[in-house]
Amino acid sequence: MQRDHGAGTATLDQRGLPTNECLACGSNVFTIRAVFEDYEIAGYYLDAECAECGSPLTAPCPVDRPD
Ligand SMILES: [Zn+2]
Secondary structure, three states: OOOOOOHHHHHOOOOEEEEEOOOOOOOOOOOOOOOEOOOOOEEEEEEEEEEEOOOOOOOHHHHOOOO
16 A cells, blocks of 8 residues: 655555545545447446545456445
């Protein structure tokens, strides 16, 4: 883990564990790179970052959902 001790908001490296919610700030809005086909999202990269605080994290996908 890595924390930014700058004057702004601290970021927390959360990569490796798929999550629905940023552990640093609680936001569930992520910045991702998505692939579009026929006007719909066909897929997305799991390498993401929190849209609120910029913490790097791993985006969730359905196969990560526990039964
Ligand atoms: Zn965050």
